[in-house]
Amino acid sequence: MRKPDIMGKDKLNTSSSTTTTTINTTNNSTKSKLRKGLWSPEEDEKLIRYMITKGQGCWSDIARNAGLQRCGKSCRLRWINYLRPDLKRGAFSPQEEELIIHLHSILGNRWSQIAARLPGRTDNEIKNFWNSTLKKRLKMSNNNNTTSSPNNSDSSDPRDVMGGIMPMNEHDLMTMCMDSSSSTSSSSMHSMQANMALTDQFDPFPLLSNRYDMTTGAAGFLDNMAACLTQVGMADHDDGVVHGDYGALEPNKMGLESDFSLPPLESRSNIEDNSTTPIDVKTHNNNHFKNSCFNNTDLHIQTSNNVVAEDMFGFGNHHGQGENFRMGEWDFEGLMQDMSYFPSLDFQV
DNA sequence: AAGCGCACCAACCGCCGGTAC
DNA sequence: AGTACCGGCGGTTGGTGCGCT
Numbered sequence: 001m002r003k004p005d006i007m008g009k010d011k012l013n014t015s016s017s018t019t020t021t022t023i024n025t026t027n028n029s030t031k032s033k034l035r036k037g038l039w040s041p042e043e044d045e046k047l048i049r050y051m052i053t054k055g056q057g058c059w060s061d062i063a064r065n066a067g068l069q070r071c072g073k074s075c076r077l078r079w080i081n082y083l084r085p086d087l088k089r090g091a092f093s094p095q096e097e098e099l100i101i102h103l104h105s106i107l108g109n110r111w112s113q114i115a116a117r118l119p120g121r122t123d124n125e126i127k128n129f130w131n132s133t134l135k136k137r138l139k140m141s142n143n144n145n146t147t148s149s150p151n152n153s154d155s156s157d158p159r160d161v162m163g164g165i166m167p168m169n170e171h172d173l174m175t176m177c178m179d180s181s182s183s184t185s186s187s188s189m190h191s192m193q194a195n196m197a198l199t200d201q202f203d204p205f206p207l208l209s210n211r212y213d214m215t216t217g218a219a220g221f222l223d224n225m226a227a228c229l230t231q232v233g234m235a236d237h238d239d240g241v242v243h244g245d246y247g248a249l250e251p252n253k254m255g256l257e258s259d260f261s262l263p264p265l266e267s268r269s270n271i272e273d274n275s276t277t278p279i280d281v282k283t284h285n286n287n288h289f290k291n292s293c294f295n296n297t298d299l300h301i302q303t304s305n306n307v308v309a310e311d312m313f314g315f316g317n318h319h320g321q322g323e324n325f326r327m328g329e330w331d332f333e334g335l336m337q338d339m340s341y342f343p344s345l346d347f348q349v
Numbered sequence: 350a351a352g353c354g355c356a357c358c359a360a361c362c363g364c365c366g367g368t369a370c
Numbered sequence: 371a372g373t374a375c376c377g378g379c380g381g382t383t384g385g386t387g388c389g390c391t
Contacts, residue, residue, distance in 0.1 A: 010368075029379070035360095036360080036361075037360075037361090038359070038385090039359090039360090056377075058377095059376075059377070060375090072363090072376075072377085073376085073377080073378090074360080074361085076378085077359090077360065077361085078359090078360085080378095081360085082357075082359075082360095087373085109380065109381090110379085110380085110382065112379060112380085123378095123379075123380085124359080124360085124380095125358080127380075128357070128358050128359085129357095129358090131357095131381095132356060132357055132358075133356090133357090151383075162378075215354080305383075
């Protein structure tokens with residue numbers, strides 16, 4: 001990790017040893033010192049609050065208007081890779097691992113395209129995971145089983161790493177991929193902002209309130225989620241249960257000590273189906289900031305129409321912009337035929 | 350306990366394509 | 371057509387944490 005830039009905002013112009021970059025801004029002739037290195041919690045909070053209240057726009061404007069001494073690129077990166085509410089943090093599941101391997105075999109090092117098919121995961125995260133773990137594992141696998149595959153998993157070329165990879169079962173794949181099928185419009189984000197604007201007392205981001213509380217865990221996340229949704233009119237106030245059009249979300253019943261449930265895949269589109277499949281609520285304590293309440297759980301929220309938490313915020317997995325997936329030069333019809341390897345996989349195209 | 354090496358991963362860098370002027 | 375700016379992407383760097391000796 002980069003050297004922490006603990007220079008506070010009141011220290012920006014001192015001769016600190018922390019990294020700054022002097023640039024000429026285009027809007028005026030004055031020079032601005034731009035911070036580099038690790039983001040401080042204060043910077044994160046500024047960016048989050050700005051994004052929530054103002055929404056996404058020109059990143060350089062965001063950097064300027066949010067009061068951040070950062071370049072727009074840096075803000076974009078921070079938001080996409082770390083601050084987006086829909087991020088799923090923590091270890092990759094075996095199913096995710098296998099999906100990454102398979103997608104990499106098809107797409108090569110097109111991390112953004114791979115990430116578009118893994119809800120809550122970023123291209124950077126997948127890239128790091130690949131380079132640090134999967135690449136080695138596959139290499140070892142190939143070394144141990146040279147007859148099964150002559151391929152070299154180091155290659156970035158598509159279709160070169162599938163040797164020895166066991167196909168996952170249909171249910172697992174559907175579980176993994178259903179979230180990515182949700183729409184990515186920003187309308188709900190705008191709606192949320194509009195609702196927020198209706199009250200003077202709203203906390204534009206209640207999730208921030210204990211985002212550094214390492215003990216809060218999943219229960220805290222859900223409490224905050226409920227509070228957030230309540231504020232924006234998506235939840236009933238009576239019982240603390242988030243209902244609305246998004247199914248039921250009961251923070252008090254989803255504490256760390258107990259699993260919470262969601263219906264099996266075949267019934268997730270039908271809220272009336274009460275059969276459940278347990279999901280582990282995991283917490284991941286790591287470095288100073290990894291336990292924001294946005295990202296300390298592997299959280300799935302039952303919905304009535306296959307819309308998951310991301311839609312409550314208006315962020316899909318497409319880089320948080322409601323950006324439609326772009327396949328570029330790929331012939332995706334052909335690609336999907338390749339994906340028939342996974343019989344019921346319903347990728348978002 | 351100290352030193353070392355490795356793994357992890359946040360963040361930077363440079364390039365590219367799209368767009369506006 | 372040329373230029374500048376911006377966003378997006380993939381590759382790379384380097385600090386931190388952890389396990390091993």
